[in-house]
Amino acid sequence: MADLTTSWLGMTLGSPLVVAASPLSHDADAIDTAVAAGAGAVVLYSLFEEDLTREQSAARPFAGVDPYVRQVEQLRERVRAPVVASLNGVTPGGWTRYARSLEAAGASALELNLYEVATAPHESGAEVEFRQVDVVAAVVAAVTIPVTVKLSPFYSSVPAFVRRLEEVGARGVTVFNRFYQPDISLDTLQVDRTLAPSTAAELPLRLHALALLAPGARLSLGCAGGVHSGMDAAKAILCGAHVVQLASVLLERGPGYVGVMREELSRWLDSKKFGSSAAARGKLGFGFTADPHLPPGRGGRPVGD
Numbered sequence: 001m002a003d004l005t006t007s008w009l010g011m012t013l014g015s016p017l018v019v020a021a022s023p024l025s026h027d028a029d030a031i032d033t034a035v036a037a038g039a040g041a042v043v044l045y046s047l048f049e050e051d052l053t054r055e056q057s058a059a060r061p062f063a064g065v066d067p068y069v070r071q072v073e074q075l076r077e078r079v080r081a082p083v084v085a086s087l088n089g090v091t092p093g094g095w096t097r098y099a100r101s102l103e104a105a106g107a108s109a110l111e112l113n114l115y116e117v118a119t120a121p122h123e124s125g126a127e128v129e130f131r132q133v134d135v136v137a138a139v140v141a142a143v144t145i146p147v148t149v150k151l152s153p154f155y156s157s158v159p160a161f162v163r164r165l166e167e168v169g170a171r172g173v174t175v176f177n178r179f180y181q182p183d184i185s186l187d188t189l190q191v192d193r194t195l196a197p198s199t200a201a202e203l204p205l206r207l208h209a210l211a212l213l214a215p216g217a218r219l220s221l222g223c224a225g226g227v228h229s230g231m232d233a234a235k236a237i238l239c240g241a242h243v244v245q246l247a248s249v250l251l252e253r254g255p256g257y258v259g260v261m262r263e264e265l266s267r268w269l270d271s272k273k274f275g276s277s278a279a280a281r282g283k284l285g286f287g288f289t290a291d292p293h294l295p296p297g298r299g300g301r302p303v304g305d
């Protein structure tokens with residue numbers, strides 16, 4: 001049986017299958033089930049900057065942070081895998097001190113979710129990025145536990161942005177978060193706010209980014225988005241992922257489905273004679289794949305040539 005042990009953010013995990021930030025982490029029993037089935041770590045849903053700022057400024061205390069901190073403490077006691085807290089913030093500010101509370105509560109690491117839709121026409125892409133790098137630097141400076149950054153795909157150069165994150169002390173990146181994309185109902189002329197689960201069709205965008213990042217990156221790589229099977233996980237690992245994060249598949253099929261995916265991944269590794277997931281990691285990085293500069297149909301070198 002292949003060894004699924006992986007390293008992520010300086011930690012050794014029993015498996016590269018990680019529970020992604022989602023409402024699943026509100027349910028400690030569900031987390032237990034996922035970990036018993038083979039999840040290597042758990043990322044909690046995010047605590048949002050606007051809530052933290054509201055708590056700082058409101059005359060009426062906002063009760064959002066304490067329950068989150070308590071939940072980290074409780075899960076840390078109960079769950080036999082690293083518990084990663086998640087902060088969502090995109091402007092430098094006093095809220096970053098909450099990172100310390102999460103560390104004190106026993107979080108093994110922090111995932112900083114840079115979920116931001118740029119809406120201000122006067123702020124350039126470069127300015128947005130500088131601001132975000134400042135936020136990452138502030139969170140890194142506030143804690144001693146590792147900080148990983150969850151990115152959107154919408155940077156002009158993902159590798160250059162990741163290099164800057166590495167320089168300010170991020171220990172990992174997760175590619176990519178998934179923007180909320182409301183649809184329009186043509187019947188009711190309303191915005192349809194249903195959050196559709198992902199499908200595996202979202203995976204190739206992540207695979208491409210991982211393959212670009214893996215050869216030069218000193219930091220840990222996480223894949224989030226479109227991983228629905230052990231074979232999807234295998235693809236992400238081949239492209240350089242240390243971990244794959246799972247949300248939609250577990251919300252749809254239940255937390256125990258980690259066990260099925262673990263089995264699929266093991267079987268595939270065995271079938272290809274990889275003794276471990278670490279041995280397969282990065283085998284299809286940039287350099288082994290089609291030329292990333294060529295548009296489709298213009299003859300990028302196919303894999304295997």
Ligand SMILES: Cc1cc2nc3c(=O)[nH]c(=O)nc-3n(C[C@H](O)[C@H](O)[C@H](O)COP(=O)(O)O)c2cc1C
Pocket residue numbers: 020021022023044045046047086113150176177178195197198199202224225226227245246247248249251
């Ligand atoms: C209902 C729901 C809530 C989510 N909440 C968060 C969150 O609080 N913080 C975060 O970083 N990502 C959040 N995500 C994004 C997931 O962590 C994950 O990145 C995304 O769903 C892509 O993975 P998937 O294809 O496995 O669903 C959420 C996703 C869903 C479906």
